Amino acid sequence: xxxxxxxxxxxxxxxxxxxRWGVIGTGIGARFVGSVHGHTPQRVVAIAARDAAKxxxxxxxxxxxxxxxxxxxLIADPGVDAVYISTxxxxxxxxALEAIAAGKPVLVEKPIAMTATAAREIADAARAAGVLxxxxxxxxxxxxxxxxxxxxxxxxLGDVRLVxxxxxxxxxxxxxxxxxxxxxxxxxxxDAGIYPIALASMVLGTPSGxxxxxxxxxxxxxxxxxxxxxxxxxxxxxxxxxxxTSLPATADVAGSAGRVAFASPWFTxxxxxxVVGPWGAQETAxxxxxxxxxxxxxxxxxxxAFASYVAEGWVESPLHTHDxxxxxxxxxxxxxxQLRRSARPAFVHNHRQGG
Numbered sequence: 006x007x008x009x010x011x012x013x014x015x016x017x018x019x020x021x022x023x024x025r026w027g028v029i030g031t032g033i034g035a036r037f038v039g040s041v042h043g044h045t046p047q048r049v050v051a052i053a054a055r056d057a058a059k060x061x062x063x064x065x066x067x068x069x070x071x072x073x074x075x076x077x078x079l080i081a082d083p084g085v086d087a088v089y090i091s092t093x094x095x096x097x098x099x100x101a102l103e104a105i106a107a108g109k110p111v112l113v114e115k116p117i118a119m120t121a122t123a124a125r126e127i128a129d130a131a132r133a134a135g136v137l138x139x140x141x142x143x144x145x146x147x148x149x150x151x152x153x154x155x156x157x158x159x160x161x162l163g164d165v166r167l168v169x170x171x172x173x174x175x176x177x178x179x180x181x182x183x184x185x186x187x188x189x190x191x192x193x194x195x196d197a198g199i200y201p202i203a204l205a206s207m208v209l210g211t212p213s214g215x216x217x218x219x220x221x222x223x224x225x226x227x228x229x230x231x232x233x234x235x236x237x238x239x240x241x242x243x244x245x246x247x248x249x250t251s252l253p254a255t256a257d258v259a260g261s262a263g264r265v266a267f268a269s270p271w272f273t274x275x276x277x278x279x280v281v282g283p284w285g286a287q288e289t290a291x292x293x294x295x296x297x298x299x300x301x302x303x304x305x306x307x308x309x310a311f312a313s314y315v316a317e318g319w320v321e322s323p324l325h326t327h328d329x330x331x332x333x334x335x336x337x338x339x340x341x342x343q344l345r346r347s348a349r350p351a352f353v354h355n356h357r358q359g360g
Contacts, residue, residue: 016306026086029100041308054074080103087110089111089114095190102127105136124334128328137321147274172245175250192248198246202234211236229248264279276291276292
């Protein structure tokens with residue numbers, strides 16, 4: 006029998022009412038604009054950031070009508086239907102709460118907040134206001150993720166026992182840069198480690214046990230983290246993140262009847278190979294993301310889903326709920342706490358000098 010994989014269940018971008026977006030931040034925000042404008046009817050009509058020259062340049066390059074250096078002016082703009090926040094992590098909570106208070110649906114770059122407590126504040130405010138608030142965990146909306154969801158729901162892998170995933174970009178040490186500066190939310194966990202943790206959460210649910218080992222800088226920035234998550238269902242996740250090691254960016258999910266392996270980098274549009282059956286009688290099939298799409302087009306899938314949820318009156322993503330968003334950050338809180346209590350010092354000066 007030939008192994009046939011399910012097709013992804015995609016939302017037609019043309020079937021979703023277009024929103025007039027306001028974007029806060031010009032880094033990831035500019036990539037978001039390019040992807041959304043290139044692949045959906047959604048339109049960014051305003052952008053805000055502190056640097057006037059850079060903000061004006063991004064607006065001009067992407068045909069954005071209005072630009073601001075005052076984020077509150079963007080949020081209050083009556084021509085803006087929804088807000089996308091792509092600032093450094095410590096600013097996410099306050100901007101999200103301001104958008105919700107203004108009645109604007111808000112998409113917040115991951116992590117939605119610095120801690121689980123702050124994430125719960127956003128969730129509670131969104132529910133109270135009846136406004137959609139969603140963490141921009143774009144991997145949840147990729148076609149490959151929907152294929153995985155169907156594989157798991159159909160029981161093709163049997164009882165899932167193990168998730169293994171990593172993401173570790175090699176970032177040269179610079180104490181003033183966003184990823185190395187604690188005041189800017191630096192560290193591997195919130196920026197990169199959240200991806201493998203979110204994958205484990207989607208597949209296995211909330212962990213019952215968390216064990217972590219790694220390294221931290223003297224000012225408390227996590228440089229490496231190796232994590233074991235366990236569950237009461239006798240399943241586990243082995244996850245790694247790092248700012249000082251070039252990890253392979255691979256992921257796999259293994260069960261009693263088969264396994265799924267994602268090609269690197271697994272958290273972007275890529276391919277996945279599924280193997281089922283016992284040794285000697287295995288069947289294999291590979292699903293590949295269409296080659297016409299670029300590596301950042303996950304933003305477009307995410308924006309389309311967000312707009313559909315707005316149209317349907319959701320206050321949270323059905324694929325990445327408020328409770329799960331908070332749970333993932335609670336796991337990160339626990340890992341960070343364990344690292345700061347017991348981790349070895351990170352000798353980042355050697356990395357900076359190439360030694």
